[in-house]
Amino acid sequence: MPSRCLNRVTLIGNLTRDPELRYTPGGMAVASFGLATNRVWVTKQGERKEDAQFHRIVAWNKLGELCSQLLSKGRRVYVDGRIQYREFMDAENNKKQISEIVIDDMIILDNKGNNGEHMAVEGADLAVGEAPTEVTPDVVSESGNIEDIVIPDDIDADQAPKNTEEAKNDEMPF
Numbered sequence: 001m002p003s004r005c006l007n008r009v010t011l012i013g014n015l016t017r018d019p020e021l022r023y024t025p026g027g028m029a030v031a032s033f034g035l036a037t038n039r040v041w042v043t044k045q046g047e048r049k050e051d052a053q054f055h056r057i058v059a060w061n062k063l064g065e066l067c068s069q070l071l072s073k074g075r076r077v078y079v080d081g082r083i084q085y086r087e088f089m090d091a092e093n094n095k096k097q098i099s100e101i102v103i104d105d106m107i108i109l110d111n112k113g114n115n116g117e118h119m120a121v122e123g124a125d126l127a128v129g130e131a132p133t134e135v136t137p138d139v140v141s142e143s144g145n146i147e148d149i150v151i152p153d154d155i156d157a158d159q160a161p162k163n164t165e166e167a168k169n170d171e172m173p174f
Contacts, residue, residue: 007083009101011055012109013037015075019059021068031064033057033071035079035101056100058084067106075112080105 016034023029035055042048057079059067071077081103090096 008080009083010078010080011035011037011101012078013055013076015071015073015077016054018072019064019068021064029061029064029068031059031067032100033067035077056098057081058100058102059106060102063104063106070108072112076109078105078107078109079103 013035016036019031019033021029021031035057037053037055039051039053040048058064079101081101083099084102085097085099087095087097
């Protein structure tokens with residue numbers, strides 16, 4: 001079960017692009033991909049509203065390699081990790097700030113490409129060493145483009161992680 005601390009994040013969403021796998025000069029694998037999460041609510045006037053949030057996801061070592069092999073644009077996944085904020089200088093020497101979720105657990109929630117079976121991948125057990133606390137700009141894509149995604153209407157209750165309600169409550173803005 002994930003530990004509860006202030007910078008932990010649990011998300012369920014759909015990939016906005018295929019994972020991009022790279023290797024650091026030291027040989028560590030790192031995969032990055034976009035994840036879209038949706039929130040639907042009804043206003044006091046009975047109007048249905050929707051909101052989508054887009055997240056940059058980073059997976060290191062064996063988990064990064066597995067994400068690269070198993071995931072693709074549109075796949076529905078559960079991820080658990082920590083929030084990381086960093087700054088870097090771009091090619092024009094401008095300071096850029098980004099936030100990303102460095103994951104250590106991932107569960108595939110749909111049945112595309114895995115014979116209908118759900119697959120859980122725990123990165124903390126598979127990783128060879130700890131993920132670095134800093135990521136250099138040449139490791140993570142800076143394209144910023146958000147592609148079209150397919151969002152399923154709902155998932156079955158047996159597919160959701162046990163702490164889904166906690167995750168939903170943590171994402172509420174009020």
